[in-house]
Amino acid sequence: MKIAVAGGTGTAGHHVVTTARARGHEVVVLTRSTGIDLTTGAGLAKALAGVDVVVDAASVQTQSARASREFFGSITTNLLTAEKDAGVAHHIALSIVGSDLAPFGYYAGKALQEQRVEAGPIPWTILRATQFHEFARQIFGQFKVGPIALVPKMFSQPVAAREVGERLVDLAERAPSGHAPELAGPEVLRMSDMVRAYASAAGTPARILELPLPGGFGKALRDGTVTARAGAELGVQTYAQWVEQVRRARS
Numbered sequence: 082m083k084i085a086v087a088g089g090t091g092t093a094g095h096h097v098v099t100t101a102r103a104r105g106h107e108v109v110v111l112t113r114s115t116g117i118d119l120t121t122g123a124g125l126a127k128a129l130a131g132v133d134v135v136v137d138a139a140s141v142q143t144q145s146a147r148a149s150r151e152f153f154g155s156i157t158t159n160l161l162t163a164e165k166d167a168g169v170a171h172h173i174a175l176s177i178v179g180s181d182l183a184p185f186g187y188y189a190g191k192a193l194q195e196q197r198v199e200a201g202p203i204p205w206t207i208l209r210a211t212q213f214h215e216f217a218r219q220i221f222g223q224f225k226v227g228p229i230a231l232v233p234k235m236f237s238q239p240v241a242a243r244e245v246g247e248r249l250v251d252l253a254e255r256a257p258s259g260h261a262p263e264l265a266g267p268e269v270l271r272m273s274d275m276v277r278a279y280a281s282a283a284g285t286p287a288r289i290l291e292l293p294l295p296g297g298f299g300k301a302l303r304d305g306t307v308t309a310r311a312g313a314e315l316g317v318q319t320y321a322q323w324v325e326q327v328r329r330a331r332s
Contacts, residue, residue, distance in 0.1 A: 084253050085109040085132045085169075087119055087160060088139030092215055093175060096246025097136050104250065111139075120152065122159035129167035134253045135160060135203075136173045138246075141190070142219075149190025157194045161201040171257050172203040173249060178211045178238075178263050178309060183301030204257035208249060211265040211309060213242040214323040217275040218283075225287070230280065232273045234293040235302030238309050239275065240266035241318040265309035266316050272302075275320060282328040 084101050088094040089110035101108050109128055111117045117124040119139055129135070137160060141152040157174070164172055176191045184192035198205045216239065224231040248264050273291040280287050293299055301307060309315070 082134065082254070083107045083109065083132045084250075085111055085129055085135045087111040087135065087137040087156065090114060091138060091140055092213055092242045093140075093210075093245045093249070094136075094138035096243045097138055097249050098246075100247050100250045101253070104254075106250075106253075111135075119156040119159060121155075122163060125159060125163035126166060129163050129169060132164075132167060132169050134171040134173065135164055135169055136175070136249050136253055137194075138175045138249065144186045146184075146186050146189035149187045150193050151190075153190035153194040154197065157197040157201075161197065161203055165202045169203060171206065171253070172198060172201070173206045173208065173252050174198045175245070175249060176207050176209045177307070178209045178265060178313070179301060179307035180209065183298055183306050185296065185298035185301070188298070206252050206255075206258050206261055208245075208252060208261045209263045210245045210248075211238040211240050211263075211307065213245070214239045214266075214318075214320055215242060217272065217279045217320075218327075220272065221276050221280055221283075221285075221287070228287055229290050230276060230287045232276045232289055232291050233299070233302055234291045235272045236269055236305055236308055237272050237275065238265040238269045238307075239320050239323075240264060240316045241323065244316040244318065263309055263313035264316060265313050267319055269305075269308050270320055278320070278324050279327065282324045282331070284331050 089098045180188040180191035
């Protein structure tokens with residue numbers, strides 16, 4: 082099978098690429114580094130020739146609802162248009178648990194992405210996953226004031242990016258199925274505890290200041306909206322196991 086992976090060098094995407102190749106599939110990586118501009122569609126027509134399945138694991142670093150919608154709206158439209166022209170039989174999108182219930186900030190773009198996939202011309206599958214273990218590292222790196230790390234008050238159910246990548250390849254090997262069961266980690270944790278554990282393992286301990294975010298998005302982070310719902314499938318690797326990998330890599 083020939084599988085194209087949008088965002089194939091990203092946190093989840095590179096696991097899709099590695100897993101698909103290990104299973105004997107031909108893989109096309111759709112990123113700027115391979116000459117593809119997903120936001121404009123440049124290079125997609127040639128890259129999708131002969132492709133059976135497209136897995137969209139692309140992402141953007143923003144908390145702006147407008148920027149997120151512009152990014153995911155444009156790349157989804159460009160992918161679906163090029164896939165129709167190329168005769169691609171299956172489009173798979175990686176989304177986020179809670180994006181349908183809390184379409185704010187970054188999640189606004191994921192909600193739009195789902196809408197366009199559902200209304201598009203290509204048979205589809207959408208996998209909603211919870212935040213990756215790496216999300217704590219991103220928060221720790223982005224919101225620091227001197228020795229203090231600012232952390233949103235929230236609960237997360239972190240899942241291993243590798244397990245998400247493997248699940249996306251599983252779905253690529255099957256027929257389109259609409260909304261697949263959500264995928265979440267095996268435990269619900271407080272984000273402040275996650276960031277504190279990561280910082281210690283990385284050798285950069287810091288004071289943690291937990292802040293409640295305002296509005297609907299802040300409420301969704303606090304009330305469990307972004308954690309798994311009934312019927313979700315749970316991954317295996319715990320956050321503590323991932324943190325231990327970070328610690329070993331540093332030593």
